[in-house]
Amino acid sequence: MEIQVLGPLSAEVNGGSVVPSAGKPRQVLALLALYPGRVVPVPTLMEEIWGSGLPQSALTTLQTYILQLRRRLGAALGPAAPGGAKEVLATRHGGYVLQVPPESVDVHGFDRLVAGGQSAFEDGDDERAAGLLRSALQLWQGPALVDVRVGPILEIEVMRLEESRLVTVERRIDVDLRLGRHTEVLAELTELIARHRQHEGLHAQAMVALYRSGRQAGALDVFRRLRTRLIDELGVEPSPQLQRLHQAMLAVDPALDVAAGPRRTSTFDLYAA
Numbered sequence: 001m002e003i004q005v006l007g008p009l010s011a012e013v014n015g016g017s018v019v020p021s022a023g024k025p026r027q028v029l030a031l032l033a034l035y036p037g038r039v040v041p042v043p044t045l046m047e048e049i050w051g052s053g054l055p056q057s058a059l060t061t062l063q064t065y066i067l068q069l070r071r072r073l074g075a076a077l078g079p080a081a082p083g084g085a086k087e088v089l090a091t092r093h094g095g096y097v098l099q100v101p102p103e104s105v106d107v108h109g110f111d112r113l114v115a116g117g118q119s120a121f122e123d124g125d126d127e128r129a130a131g132l133l134r135s136a137l138q139l140w141q142g143p144a145l146v147d148v149r150v151g152p153i154l155e156i157e158v159m160r161l162e163e164s165r166l167v168t169v170e171r172r173i174d175v176d177l178r179l180g181r182h183t184e185v186l187a188e189l190t191e192l193i194a195r196h197r198q199h200e201g202l203h204a205q206a207m208v209a210l211y212r213s214g215r216q217a218g219a220l221d222v223f224r225r226l227r228t229r230l231i232d233e234l235g236v237e238p239s240p241q242l243q244r245l246h247q248a249m250l251a252v253d254p255a256l257d258v259a260a261g262p263r264r265t266s267t268f269d270l271y272a273a
Contacts, residue, residue: 001088003033003105006161007141009148013076020072023149024049025065030148032089032098034157036105041095048153066096107161110139114168117175126175133172140165166196173205174267180258182212193222197229200242205267211249211256219249241269 001018004010009030011018020026031048032040046058055061066089074085090097102108113136120129144161145154169192176185189206196202203226210219223246227238237243248256 001100001104003036003100004141005030005033005145006106006110006139006165007144008146009033013073014078016076018069018072018076020068022068025068026148027151027154028062028065029069029098030145031154031157032096033105034107034154036098036100036102036108039092039095039097044153045096048151051152066091106139110136110164113139114164117168118171121171121175126178130172130175130179133168133175136168137165137172170201170205173202177205177208177212177267178258180212182209182258185209186213193226198226198233200226200239201267204242204245207245207249208256208267212258216249220246223249 002010002012009019009026011029011033019029027048028045031045042059042062045062046054049062049065050058070085070089073088077084077088088099090099113132117129117132117136120126120132144158144165148154150158173185173189176182185205186209189202189209192202193199193206203222207219207222210216210222223238223242226242230236230238238246
């Protein structure tokens with residue numbers, strides 16, 4: 001079984017899709033897929049589907065959704081696997097479990113690649129770190145579970161996945177900047193700071209990329225616009241790290257050069273206290 005949640009929901013058995021078209025069974029499958037090999041309690045599944053307003057028929061309806069999923073699994077597994085659907089989507093005390101190896105779900109591959117990239121980053125192996133982090137991000141086919149209606153449980157999971165994706169993007173850009181690829185990441189950073197208008201780490205990266213590309217005025221303008229936005233919208237000044245980065249650019253600090261920059265650190269921490 002191959003399952004993808006980093007984008008549209010996909011679940012295939014023997015090359016055939018087992019993803020239902022109805023919204024609520026899709027939610028059930030998506031939630032079970034995020035916890036392969038682990039029991040998802042019935043109350044958790046019901047909260048995901050109906051929130052706090054459970055209908056009287058909630059348990060019976062949930063059982064119907066499980067039955068529908070098993071039918072699709074059984075059809076994909078074929079007659080050569082009698083009882084296979086109940087073994088793959090198994091009933092356990094108090095809940096249900098999707099009994100597939102974690103590596104069957106794309107999130108597992110993403111996490112493994114990110115962990116390898118982080119380890120290489122900390123070891124100073126920038127080329128390997130960049131390759132692993134880029135491979136991890138290539139597993140994404142769009143926003144997580146983009147075609148699934150999410151309830152309160154999946155909403156939290158989607159937020160967690162998207163945050164992990166953004167952190168990985170930021171770390172990959174850190175590595176690219178350490179490798180001197182400041183010009184190559186400018187377009188990507190321009191889009192990122194437009195979408196994440198208060199994210200100081202991404203703005204710091206954009207400032208460094210512009211500065212190293214010979215565009216000091218552009219780098220200082222990024223700081224000015226972010227500072228104005230933070231004051232107007234939140235009533236706060238940029239962080240001390242970002243203010244020190246700004247001052248370093250005004251002073252043309254040699255530490256901002258690629259060759260002189262510290263290793264094993266993020267762009268945002270160049271001027272951490």
